[in-house]
Amino acid sequence: MTVTSDQPTRSADTASPPFPSSPDQHLGSAATRTTLRVQNRMLAATRAFLTGRGFTELLPPIIGPVTDPGIRGSKQVDVDFYGHKYKLMTSAILYKQASLLAFAKIFYIAPNVRLEPIETAVTHRHLAEFHQIDVEIRDARREDAIALAEELVSFVVGEVVREMPGELDSLGRDRDAFREAVAGAFGRTTHREATADLVALGHPQDPGAEIDWEGEEILSAKASNPFFVVDYPKGSRGFYDRENTDNPGVLRNFDLIAPEGYGELASGSEREYDYATLVTRMRETGENPAKYGWYLDLARRGIPASSGFGIGLERFTRYVTGRTAAWEASAYPKLPGVVSA
Numbered sequence: 001m002t003v004t005s006d007q008p009t010r011s012a013d014t015a016s017p018p019f020p021s022s023p024d025q026h027l028g029s030a031a032t033r034t035t036l037r038v039q040n041r042m043l044a045a046t047r048a049f050l051t052g053r054g055f056t057e058l059l060p061p062i063i064g065p066v067t068d069p070g071i072r073g074s075k076q077v078d079v080d081f082y083g084h085k086y087k088l089m090t091s092a093i094l095y096k097q098a099s100l101l102a103f104a105k106i107f108y109i110a111p112n113v114r115l116e117p118i119e120t121a122v123t124h125r126h127l128a129e130f131h132q133i134d135v136e137i138r139d140a141r142r143e144d145a146i147a148l149a150e151e152l153v154s155f156v157v158g159e160v161v162r163e164m165p166g167e168l169d170s171l172g173r174d175r176d177a178f179r180e181a182v183a184g185a186f187g188r189t190t191h192r193e194a195t196a197d198l199v200a201l202g203h204p205q206d207p208g209a210e211i212d213w214e215g216e217e218i219l220s221a222k223a224s225n226p227f228f229v230v231d232y233p234k235g236s237r238g239f240y241d242r243e244n245t246d247n248p249g250v251l252r253n254f255d256l257i258a259p260e261g262y263g264e265l266a267s268g269s270e271r272e273y274d275y276a277t278l279v280t281r282m283r284e285t286g287e288n289p290a291k292y293g294w295y296l297d298l299a300r301r302g303i304p305a306s307s308g309f310g311i312g313l314e315r316f317t318r319y320v321t322g323r324t325a326a327w328e329a330s331a332y333p334k335l336p337g338v339v340s341a
């Protein structure tokens, strides 16, 4: 595991900058403009990297009859669609799988709306509206998705370090912090090992559950390079993360965690696509299969096998620019429970 014994460079109690009271205060700030210019370069680098690898960019849906239920603790937003209850997308995962019927490799820059619990407004990493760099690859294994996520993140970070040193300096971001990330070779650990590390550090991590954001931040703060956590337990994730048939109860999935306390950057997995297994997994995760009409109809006719991931754009930008909070990497930030523009 990449966790080192270095002192944490950040912690959960880092003072949050004041949330802007108006768009002109936020958009008029030099630091916001610089952060958004870096983000613009990160998006351009992402598109160049993925299109260079044969990926087709699709425009993601914003509403649909059903959306990703695997959003632990946050609420979905209903939309009245001509008398039918639609949802704003919390993630485009179901559509990513469907898209592979047209193209073998796709990506979106997808907006997501999640009404996160109000107490997450102070975590520095939860927004009620954010974007994912959403990637899906037909017939790929988890390891292929992990390798691609590593290359993509390393490429994008390298591009900013090379092309925007003045911007990083003006934001006070230490460019040396990226030496390892630019070289790639991100570490790997399992959920089981991460749980043991956290328990040894005095953090009560349940071996059968998602690593909570405090635990993630503890692991992140001790790392100097991004690292992957693999093999989350069944029950901690949505029905679309494929179970390991050789190791029942363990999912073929992963998270990518940034170093220096910035926490989770991405989640990904090998996907479930078998109709009967999807129905069983939906029931096991408390989802009513009847809600998933179009998706299950498609699965019955055949959804391609795939793997993919989603990188949170504002969190990725926060890590690269060294800003304190993810909302600083959004032009029009929406913090959970905070009424704003």
Ligand code: AMP
Pocket (backbone or CB within 6 Å): 070, 071, 091, 114, 116, 125, 126, 127, 128, 129, 130, 131, 132, 264, 265, 266, 267, 310, 311, 312, 313, 314, 315, 326
């Ligand atoms: P998830 O499917 O929940 O793992 O979300 C995919 C990625 O989106 C995560 O790895 C984060 O980088 C990002 N993300 C998830 N929830 C939020 C949020 N509330 N605010 C900002 N970014 C988020």
Ligand code: MG
Pocket (backbone or CB within 6 Å): 255, 264, 266, 267
């Ligand atoms: Mg996640």
